[in-house]
Amino acid sequence: xxxxxTVLGSxxxxxxxxxxxxxxxxxxxxxxxxxDCAEGTQVQLRKYKIKFHKINRIFISHLHGDHYFxxxxxxxxxxxxxxxxxxxxxxxxxxxxxxxxxxxxxNTELCYPLFFHPLFPEKDAVLFEDKxxxxxxxxxxxxxxxxxxxxxxxxxxxxxxxxKIKEYNIPIDKIKGIKNGLDFFTEEDVKxxxxxxxxxxxxxxxxxxxxxxxxxxxxxxxxxxATLLYHEATFMQDRKSRAxxxxxxxxxxxxxxxxxxxxxxxxxxxxxxxxxxxxxLLKETKTVFKNTxxxxxxxxxNFSDL
Amino acid sequence: xxxxxTVLGSxxxxxxxxxxxxxxxxxxxxxxxxxDCAEGTQVQLRKYKIKFHKINRIFISHLHGDHYFxxxxxxxxxxxxxxxxxxxxxxxxxxxxxxxxxxxxxNTELCYPLFFHPLFPEKDAVLFEDKxxxxxxxxxxxxxxxxxxxxxxxxxxxxxxxxKIKEYNIPIDKIKGIKNGLDFFTEEDVKxxxxxxxxxxxxxxxxxxxxxxxxxxxxxxxxxxATLLYHEATFMQDRKSRAxxxxxxxxxxxxxxxxxxxxxxxxxxxxxxxxxxxxxLLKETKTVFKNTxxxxxxxxxNFSDL
Numbered sequence: 001x002x003x004x005x006t007v008l009g010s011x012x013x014x015x016x017x018x019x020x021x022x023x024x025x026x027x028x029x030x031x032x033x034x035x036d037c038a039e040g041t042q043v044q045l046r047k048y049k050i051k052f053h054k055i056n057r058i059f060i061s062h063l064h065g066d067h068y069f070x071x072x073x074x075x076x077x078x079x080x081x082x083x084x085x086x087x088x089x090x091x092x093x094x095x096x097x098x099x100x101x102x103x104x105x106x107n108t109e110l111c112y113p114l115f116f117h118p119l120f121p122e123k124d125a126v127l128f129e130d131k132x133x134x135x136x137x138x139x140x141x142x143x144x145x146x147x148x149x150x151x152x153x154x155x156x157x158x159x160x161x162x163x164k165i166k167e168y169n170i171p172i173d174k175i176k177g178i179k180n181g182l183d184f185f186t187e188e189d190v191k192x193x194x195x196x197x198x199x200x201x202x203x204x205x206x207x208x209x210x211x212x213x214x215x216x217x218x219x220x221x222x223x224x225x226a227t228l229l230y231h232e233a234t235f236m237q238d239r240k241s242r243a244x245x246x247x248x249x250x251x252x253x254x255x256x257x258x259x260x261x262x263x264x265x266x267x268x269x270x271x272x273x274x275x276x277x278x279x280x281l282l283k284e285t286k287t288v289f290k291n292t293x294x295x296x297x298x299x300x301x302n303f304s305d306l
Numbered sequence: 307x308x309x310x311x312t313v314l315g316s317x318x319x320x321x322x323x324x325x326x327x328x329x330x331x332x333x334x335x336x337x338x339x340x341x342d343c344a345e346g347t348q349v350q351l352r353k354y355k356i357k358f359h360k361i362n363r364i365f366i367s368h369l370h371g372d373h374y375f376x377x378x379x380x381x382x383x384x385x386x387x388x389x390x391x392x393x394x395x396x397x398x399x400x401x402x403x404x405x406x407x408x409x410x411x412x413n414t415e416l417c418y419p420l421f422f423h424p425l426f427p428e429k430d431a432v433l434f435e436d437k438x439x440x441x442x443x444x445x446x447x448x449x450x451x452x453x454x455x456x457x458x459x460x461x462x463x464x465x466x467x468x469x470k471i472k473e474y475n476i477p478i479d480k481i482k483g484i485k486n487g488l489d490f491f492t493e494e495d496v497k498x499x500x501x502x503x504x505x506x507x508x509x510x511x512x513x514x515x516x517x518x519x520x521x522x523x524x525x526x527x528x529x530x531x532a533t534l535l536y537h538e539a540t541f542m543q544d545r546k547s548r549a550x551x552x553x554x555x556x557x558x559x560x561x562x563x564x565x566x567x568x569x570x571x572x573x574x575x576x577x578x579x580x581x582x583x584x585x586x587l588l589k590e591t592k593t594v595f596k597n598t599x600x601x602x603x604x605x606x607x608n609f610s611d612l
Contacts, residue, residue: 014383017353039379040346047323063411065382073345076371077320094411101407105369105400107450144413 003028003153003205003303005228008044010269010295012234013066015039020297021066022211022270024230025050026151028133034058034074035149035209041070042077048298052078053085057128057135060091061211062146068095072102075114083112090127090137092145093118121145124222138222140213143247148213150222153205157181158198168192205303208263212270214244215253220261227306229263230295232270236284239272251281255288265306269295309334309459309511309609311534314350316575316601318540319372321346326603327372328517328576330536331356332457334439340364340380341455341515347376348383354604358384359391363434365441366397367517368452374401378408381420389418396433396443398451399424427451430528444528446519449553454519456528459511463487464504474498511609514569518576520550521559526567533612535569536601538576542590545578557587561594571612575601 004027009020021038025045032054034041045052052074060068068091078087089095096116103110117127121139128135132154140146156179164170168186170178178184179201184192208223210231223229233255234248243250249257251268258266266289271281278294285292293301310333315326327344331351338360340347351358358380366374374397384393395401402422409416423433427445434441438460446452462485470476474492476484484490485507490498514529516537529535539561540554549556555563557574564572572595577587584600591598599607 013386015349015379017349039376040349043321043323043346063408065379065408065412069379069382070345073321073371073375076375080319092411094407098404098407098411101400101404102369102371105398105404105450106371144411 003207005207005301005303006048006050007269007295007297007299008041008048009038009297010271011066011297012232012270012272014273015066016273018297020044022061023070024209024295025055026207028151028153028205031133032056033135033151036061036067036211037069037071037074038066039069039073042074044297045074048300052081053083055087056085057088057090059127059135059137059147059149059209060089060095061140061148061209062142062144063092063094063098064144064212067211071095072099075099075103075110076106076108078112079108079110086113086115088115088117088128090117090119092121092147119147121147136222138219140210140219141216141247142212142214146212148208148210148219148222150209150226151207155201155204157201158194159201160198164192164197168197170197207303210257212247213249214247215249215257217257217260219257223257223263224261226261226263227303228265228267228301229258229261230267230269231257233268233281233285234270234272236275236281251285252288255285255292258289258292264291266292267295267301268292309513311513311607311609312354312356313575313601313603313605314347314354315344315603316577317372317603318538318576318578320579321372322579324603326350328367329376330515330601331361332513334457334459334511337439338362339441339457342367342373342517343375343377343380344372345375345379348380350603351380354606358387359389361393362391363394363396363441365433365443365453365455365515366395366401367446367454367515368448368450369398369400369404370448370450370518373517377401378405381405381409381416382412382414384418385414385416392419392421394421394423394434396423396425398427398453425453427453444525446516446525447522447553448518448520452518454514454516454525454528456515456532457513461507461510463507464500465507466504470498470503474503476503513609516563518553519555520553521555521563523563523566525563529563529569530567532567532569533609534571534573534607535564535567536573536575537563539574539587539591540576540578542581542587557591558594561591561598564595564598570597572598573601573607574598 008023011019022036023041026033208226231254314329317325328342329347330341332339514532537560
């Protein structure tokens with residue numbers, strides 16, 4: 001059981017030779033979710049040896065080019081590579097028209113089923129849920145409609161102790177019930193109390209992704225207690241007015257959100273191209289929220305290390 | 307006076323870590339023309355130190371992604387960089403809708419004038435002409451409507467000899483007339499015959515760009531005698547039927563076109579990803595047309611060396 005996040009790109013606005021705009025890959029127990037998809041993302045995926053066919057769900061936060069211009073290329077490459085599996089895209093409804101018009105211009109009928117799930121940016125919504133994970137969305141405040149995403153691992157209420165399975169020879173079909181609080185009866189009909197067999201299953205993982213947004217305390221309740229929060233920090237605090245003007249956040253604002261939401265770790269990125277190094281941005285953020293890291297391109301975070 | 311062509315990308319279909327799909331930059335006496343614009347082209351331009359603002363005209367051959375998916379990113383970056391100069395795009399009319407829908411989704415009003423010139427793929431047409439250059443288009447035969455382009459340097463009929471300008475103290479305002487065949491009268495009213503002052507101005511440069519196309523002898527009259535012909539050669543000759551099926555050409559077909567059109571040099575590219583090296587493709591092409599080179603990514607061709 002592991003969650004890993006790979007930063008494929010984290011710069012803002014314009015791609016350069018060594019800096020790609022936003023794209024991240026979340027590997028949630030071998031299910032692969034792509035979050036944003038700037039121009040060049042398919043090459044970044046190749047660079048970091050992530051096979052396209054593993055990605056089944058793509059989440060696009062908003063329709064500024066530095067967050068989605070690479071999507072049509074990825075969709076097309078999946079087609080050229082003969083993909084057969086379903087692909088699900090969650091994005092602003094206008095993106096469907098943008099995809100369709102380009103496929104139509106190329107006279108391309110995709111060889112795999114593409115399901116488009118429109119986001120309605122004014123409302124929170126659950127986008128996907130099964131026994132293992134819940135993925136939801138919530139509005140951000142940016143110049144155009146923009147969505148944040150929350151990936152929450154779902155765990156059973158109790159965690160069964162491996163040595164007890166062996167000790168009492170517990171059959172597989174009983175394990176789920178025990179994880180949910182049932183007691184166990186041995187072959188000799190001896191009752192073993194649940195509290196002997198299990199411990200509380202704490203520490204489920206959650207990842208909150210807040211791409212472009214101005215400072216917004218409405219976020220706090222959506223992301224509270226997240227294991228990791230990605231929050232943009234386009235400017236340093238001395239450019240607070242520029243941040244407001246462009247619907248972005250400063251370092252201190254990102255840190256304040258992290259602190260007030262009581263998240264465990266903060267990752268900042270989307271720095272303005274005016275900053276040649278991330279050093280000062282990180283330093284300033286840490287004055288408010290110590291557990292901060294920088295979304296360096298190529299970084300892979302293993303949630304079990306957090 | 308110089309023409310230079312830089313190959314920004316020349317692979318087919320899918321971009322990889324070290325191979326970009328089609329894009330070329332023609333520097334025609336310090337006027338910069340971008341020809342096709344696959345995903346990643348703006349980064350390739352940066353890599354080869356070509357400033358975006360120098361590009362005033364962009365020519366897109368057709369609407370398969372490996373020839374234009376990088377255009378919207380380049381247009382957007384030019385906007386973010388505060389471009390003021392006009393940009394002219396020559397492409398299939400559907401590309402205007404594709405650009406417009408994406409600018410509209412981002413709520414972007416470009417800060418520079420963008421002029422879109424629709425190509426009508428069934429007809430030859432002159433796209434741009436002035437004293438120095440003529441740029442025209444002609445149809446190719448591909449799965450979807452597709453255009454070739456011809457860039458022709460315009461030279462005066464005669465070339466004036468520099469030493470004669472000095473010898474007879476010829477004023478600047480007389481030079482144009484002499485280049486067009488007039489005689490010259492000295493201050494003493496002595497007539498100097500044009501043939502003493504000039505030589506024939508031969509060897510004007512022309513570059514023909516034939517991106518994706520099946521074998522098509524209709525091209526011959528359009529491109530005849532070109533200094534350089536770029537012609538795709540997606541497959542080797544043993545895959546002729548695959549080439550036909552996909553509306554592409556083989557090495558031998560590209561070479562045959564070059565030979566029959568009597569061009570001086572042929573450049574081949576757009577090789578199928580099945581070929582790990584271009585060596586065999588080049589060798590096979592040369593069996594029919596010796597003056598062949600490969601469109602290696604990063605290659606710059608100085609036409610004065612041809």
